Amino acid sequence: SRREVLGRGRGMLGRGRGGLGLRGRGCLLPRVLRGHQKPPSQRLASMPPNVGPDAVPRGVWAHVAPLLESASALVQRWPIGSTLAFASTRGVLGDLAAQRIEDKEKPVDWGRVATYVGWTCLVALTIDRFVYTKLIPRLFPTVVNGVFRFDNVVKASLFDNGLITPFFFFPCFYIFKDCVLQSSGRPATSPQQAVQRYAAEWWPQNTACWVYWVPCHLVTFGLVPTHLRVGFVSAIATGYVTVLSYVTNDLDGKRKLKEKTE
Secondary structure (H helix, E strand, O other): OHHHHHHHHHHHHHHHHHHHOOOOOOOOHHHHHHHOOHHHHHHHHHHHOOOOOOOOOOOHHHHHHHHHHHHHHHHHOOOOHHHHHHHHHHHHHHHHHHHHHOOOOOOHHHHHHHHHHHHHHHHHHHHHHHHHHHHHHHHOOEEEOEEEEEHHHHHHHHHHHHHHHHHHHHHHHHHHHHHHOOOOOOOOOOHHHHHHHHHHHHHHHHHHHHHHHHHHHHHHHHHHHHHHHHHHHHHHHHHHHHHHHHHHHHHHHHHHHHHHHH
């Protein structure tokens, strides 16, 4: 009868909401994503099964979870100090790795290491802290009204890689590298000349950056709690500092060789 059909339809809708939709215990949205809805102090404890007792033995997780919670609380208590510590570590390790890749026999250029430490600290205080933890969560929130927004995660990654990086990060990096921390024995470089050098090297620098950071930022903006993004990005950026240092040193060498031949 008509009443039976309507009843079945309502029952299907009910199961769609509770069992296959966006609500109820059977929600398809992973609990690691729903953890964003909880306060920062509870997020680490809300991530099983993707991270937690179902992924590692319970005895191991029982020891790891308090350490992660303590680290999370420490980052929240000392945001600037932890940011500088993360940035300095990635600057040192990243450039040392790049120098070893380039020439294992050559002694370490500690002036170059200092260049990247200074740069990573500057980036961490501006882009990592302000853009990743303040601006992007307001423009592209990961969770809206309890619903995970993957489109906002993609927009956040494009915003950083398509706007912040090519038009802020790299121009400032070239000015910092060529003007502020200029090597001894080299002629003075103006900010305009530094930006012109970047314009000539725009494509190789940005393509290397995009290959590395576009997939990484899907994790940064999709899974990592806001207050832990600086630490996560710093860990991931250690590898990128190696890439940045290697690519920049290679481009500098080619430019110097071209200037000599001319």
